[in-house]
Amino acid sequence: MKSSERKISSSESPLGMVSTASKQATEAGVKILKKGGNAIDAAVASAFCIGVTEPQASGLGGQSMVLVYLEEGKRVFALDGSSRAPFGIQPHKTPKTAIKTGLKSTTVPSTPATLGYMHEKYGKLSLATVMEPAILAAEEGFVVSQLQYELMSKHAELLRQDPLILKNYFKDHEPIEVGGIIRQPELAKCLIRMAEAGWHDFYIGSIGNKIVQDMEKRDGLISFTDLSQIPQPVEREVLTSSYRDYEIHTFPPPGAGRVLVQLLNILENFPPDMLNTADPAGATIFALAFRMALTDRQRMPMHPDYYLQTVNKMMTDKTYAQELSDRIHQIGKFSFPELFKPPITSGETTHLSVSDNEGNSVGITQSIELVFGSKTMADGLGFFYNNYMSAFDYKNMAHPFYLLPGGKPWSSVAPTLLFHQGKPKYLLGSPGSERISTTLAQVISRLVDGGMDLPSAIAAPRFHSSHAGVLQIEKSRFDPKVLETLEQTGFSIKNRGAYSFYLGCVQGISIPQGQGELFCGVADPRRDGTAKGPKYLSNNRGRLV
Numbered sequence: 001m002k003s004s005e006r007k008i009s010s011s012e013s014p015l016g017m018v019s020t021a022s023k024q025a026t027e028a029g030v031k032i033l034k035k036g037g038n039a040i041d042a043a044v045a046s047a048f049c050i051g052v053t054e055p056q057a058s059g060l061g062g063q064s065m066v067l068v069y070l071e072e073g074k075r076v077f078a079l080d081g082s083s084r085a086p087f088g089i090q091p092h093k094t095p096k097t098a099i100k101t102g103l104k105s106t107t108v109p110s111t112p113a114t115l116g117y118m119h120e121k122y123g124k125l126s127l128a129t130v131m132e133p134a135i136l137a138a139e140e141g142f143v144v145s146q147l148q149y150e151l152m153s154k155h156a157e158l159l160r161q162d163p164l165i166l167k168n169y170f171k172d173h174e175p176i177e178v179g180g181i182i183r184q185p186e187l188a189k190c191l192i193r194m195a196e197a198g199w200h201d202f203y204i205g206s207i208g209n210k211i212v213q214d215m216e217k218r219d220g221l222i223s224f225t226d227l228s229q230i231p232q233p234v235e236r237e238v239l240t241s242s243y244r245d246y247e248i249h250t251f252p253p254p255g256a257g258r259v260l261v262q263l264l265n266i267l268e269n270f271p272p273d274m275l276n277t278a279d280p281a282g283a284t285i286f287a288l289a290f291r292m293a294l295t296d297r298q299r300m301p302m303h304p305d306y307y308l309q310t311v312n313k314m315m316t317d318k319t320y321a322q323e324l325s326d327r328i329h330q331i332g333k334f335s336f337p338e339l340f341k342p343p344i345t346s347g348e349t350t351h352l353s354v355s356d357n358e359g360n361s362v363g364i365t366q367s368i369e370l371v372f373g374s375k376t377m378a379d380g381l382g383f384f385y386n387n388y389m390s391a392f393d394y395k396n397m398a399h400p401f402y403l404l405p406g407g408k409p410w411s412s413v414a415p416t417l418l419f420h421q422g423k424p425k426y427l428l429g430s431p432g433s434e435r436i437s438t439t440l441a442q443v444i445s446r447l448v449d450g451g452m453d454l455p456s457a458i459a460a461p462r463f464h465s466s467h468a469g470v471l472q473i474e475k476s477r478f479d480p481k482v483l484e485t486l487e488q489t490g491f492s493i494k495n496r497g498a499y500s501f502y503l504g505c506v507q508g509i510s511i512p513q514g515q516g517e518l519f520c521g522v523a524d525p526r527r528d529g530t531a532k533g534p535k536y537l538s539n540n541r542g543r544l545v
Contacts, residue, residue, distance in 0.1 A: 006499050009523040010455045013533020017519035018042060019507040020352040021057070021431075021529035024142060025050035028133030029354050032125065033534045040068070040122040041130050043354040043362035044115045048134035050350055051111070051383070052187060053142040054528075055372070056151050057350040057431065060190070060202065060383040061106070062368035064114040065255055067238065067415035069424055070122065071359025076240075076249045076417060081114030081233040081366075082408035083107035083388050086221040089405045091397065098390040101158060103220030105374045105387035107409060109202075110231040111366055116199025117233050118362075131195040138188035138382070141181040145528045147501060149178045151371055158375040165377050187382025203227040207381060214379040229406070241318075243268055244448050247419035251365075254401070255413040259437035262293040264444065265318050269325035272449035277442065277461070278478070280485035286445075287465040287486055288328045290438045295467040349431030351415065353507045355424075355519060357537070361511065363415035363429040365436075412436050418444065424511045426454070430524070432504035435464045435472075439504030454510045454522045462503045465491060472496050472503065499526045507531070 011017070016039070018029035029046035037045070043066075051059035058064075066079035085107050099105040119127060144152075152159065152175035159165045160173065168184055169176060176182055194201055201207050208227045215222045239257040241248045243264040250257035266289040267275055276282040349367035367386070368374075374387040391409035393399040401410040414436050415429035426447065430439045439462060446457035461477035471486055475495035487493055496502050505527040510520040521531030 006459065006525045008455045008459045008525050009530045011521050011531045011533055012518040013521075013535070014357070014512075014518050015534045015537055016042070016354075016356040017509045017521035017531065017533040018046060018352070018354050019509055019521040019523050019529065019531035020046050020050055021350045021505055021507065021523065021527045022050045022053040022142075023528070023530045024053045024133070024137050025352065026523070026530045026532050028137075029352070030532050030534050031133055032130055033356060034536060034538055035125065035129065036538050037125045037130065038123065038358055039354045039356040039360035039362045040118055041125045042356065043352065043364055044119045044123060045130040045133055046352050046354065047111075047115055047364050047366060048131050048191070049137050050352060051366070052134050052137040052184065052191075054350055055384055056148060057368065057371075058111070058366040059368055060112055060381075061109045061373060061378060061385045062366055063107075063110040063386065063388065064364055064366035065251060065411065065413040065415065066114065066118060066233070067249070067251060067363040067417060067429070068118070068122070069249075069361040069417055076238050078236045078238050078251050078255070079114060079118060079233040080236050080254065081110045082231070082254055082411065083110040083386065084226065084229070084231050085389065085392065085403060085405060085407040085409070086223065086226050087229070087405045088221050088223060088226075089403065091404055094394055094403055096394065098392070098394055100370065100387055100390045101375050103215060103218050103222075103374065103376055103385060105389045106220060106222060106385040107388040108222055108226045108229075108231055109386060110233070112194065112199050112202040113231050114233040120199075127198065128195040131191055135188055135191045135195065138184045138191060141183035144176050144178055144180045144182060146178050147528055149175060152176075155372055155375060159372060162376050164379060164382065165375075168382075184382045186380055190378075190381040190383065200230070203230045210380055211378060214381075217379070218376075241265065243418075243444065244272075245420065246425070246448055248416065249419070250416040251414050254408055254411045256411070256434070256437050257414045257416070259293045259434075260414045260416065260440055262296065263289050263437060263441040266292070266325050266328070267441065267445055267449075268318075269322055275445050275449045277463070278482065280482050283463070283478070283482045284485055284489050285328055286442065287463070287471055287489065287491055289324070290441075290465040291467055291469060292324050292327075293437070294434060349413070349433070349436075351429035351431055351505065351507050353427045353429055353509045353521070355427060355509050355511050359424075361417060361424055361427045361509070363417070363427055365413040365415050365429050365431065367431070369409075414440060416440055416444075418447075420513065423513045425513060427509040427511065428506060430504040430506045432502070434466070435502070435504050438464045439506060443506055443508070454508050454520055458506045458508055458522050458524050462500070464503060470494060472500075474498050474500055474503065501526055505529065
């Protein structure tokens with residue numbers, strides 16, 4: 001395993017922690033904690049803000065999935081903030097291929113409803129207060145990073161076709177360069193309207209009216225009927241399992257927590273000292289486990305509304321995981337007799353983690369699906385429409401995620417909370433479509449099996465193997481013997497470069513469990529994020545001089 005000079009953003013504080021993929025979004029959360037807000041307030045503030053400053057990955061036009069731990073009542077639950085397919089869809093006219101661009105690719109945005117519901121029910125401060133940092137970021141602008149410039153350049157041809165994107169994101173028909181400022185006055189006005197009128201305005205108020213007018217003008221599918229059926233999030237039971245002496249709480253269907261649980265169940269059957277991915281044997285174990293778990297997910301898709309009632313819990317069953325572990329022990333090369341079409345894996349997502357000094361923690365994974373979503377922006381409102389119509393199954397009407405009126409798209413999110421000795425210890429999450437679970441499994445194993453600290457576990461070299469045997473890897477960071485062994489095992493190697501944007505972006509927090517311990521936050525060096533905790537709290541719950 002080769003070292004690198006890539007700087008890791010990490011921070012310590014006794015008063016809470018915020019870790020996001022955007023410096024301004026991190027500062028937004030810290031600001032709210034300082035004002036006396038709880039983790040819910042701070043997470044909502046960061047989520048609204050990152051939709052402004054990392055617009056290629058999230059925003060008002062997307063969807064958000066949330067894992068919440070409330071210290072009062074010791075309650076862990078998931079908020080399923082799935083978006084909805086428009087009700088005007090006619091299944092007998094479903095196209096043969098996924099709709100990926102333009103207004104027809106857009107499902108009913110659910111992020112405003114999810115953040116609004118969560119804040120309304122569990123927050124402490126006013127909505128206007130928690131939205132203030134996002135409004136300022138839209139008015140004052142954000143600095144274009146190298147990553148954002150590269151993504152705008154890659155998709156420039158499609159982005160230029162939208163007049164509002166061209167106005168705000170381009171100069172002389174070329175993407176605004178690294179270090180330049182992108183200001184979004186239309187988005188600022190939209191956010192101000194929500195802060196003043198309430199988040200419901202997005203659906204049944206003046207903002208909703210503008211969305212429908214835009215859809216009618218540009219031949220989109222979302223109607224007043226769709227928006228009036230506000231996509232309120234569903235509070236769901238989390239998936240609970242264990243890994244060694246840690247308790248795992250992760251996201252249920254429609255998310256991919258089942259994959260993460262199955263991976264950890266498989267790995268648990270190997271001695272910790274065998275699970276070092278810097279060694280050929282350890283890397284092979286992980287790669288085969290990834291392939292098995294992702295194949296099982298395709299074979300056993302599960303509708304979120306029926307998961308708790310079903311008797312099929314094979315993917316989270318430890319006995320079944322033992323059988324898979326035995327197969328890994330027995331094989332040098334594993335071939336799958338059946339191949340299954342994977343879900344869309346090129347999606348663009350972002351994750352943020354927040355903990356407060358009252359004991360609450362929130363992890364939010366939010367997305368507009370592919371990079372810059374539908375490549376179109378809401379006219380006069382300034383946010384990118386998602387393209388979640390591309391995340392449905394288009395062939396099998398019996399599939400839980402077949403494209404139907406009002407249907408929910410397939411999701412790969414897995415925000416995760418690890419408990420140790422009955423108390424929260426690590427809050428983790430990542431973007432990356434099907435790579436989310438494999439990324440988190442590597443980080444968790446390094447924490448639990450390898451004894452690494454959080455910064456080292458997140459920054460360590462990473463890879464991903466699909467159900468089809470293609471292995472995406474930060475090739476320059478691994479010993480050639482590891483690569484040789486993986487190829488001999490039957491994997492096709494594809495180099496993603498060091499600290500690859502493709503291989504996830506973990507925002508993690510280590511939560512203090514004893515007197516004198518500090519929160520530690522880490523932002524994955526693979527993107528533009530930061531981690532930071534407050535130095536004081538205005539309500540004297542832990543004010544520092």
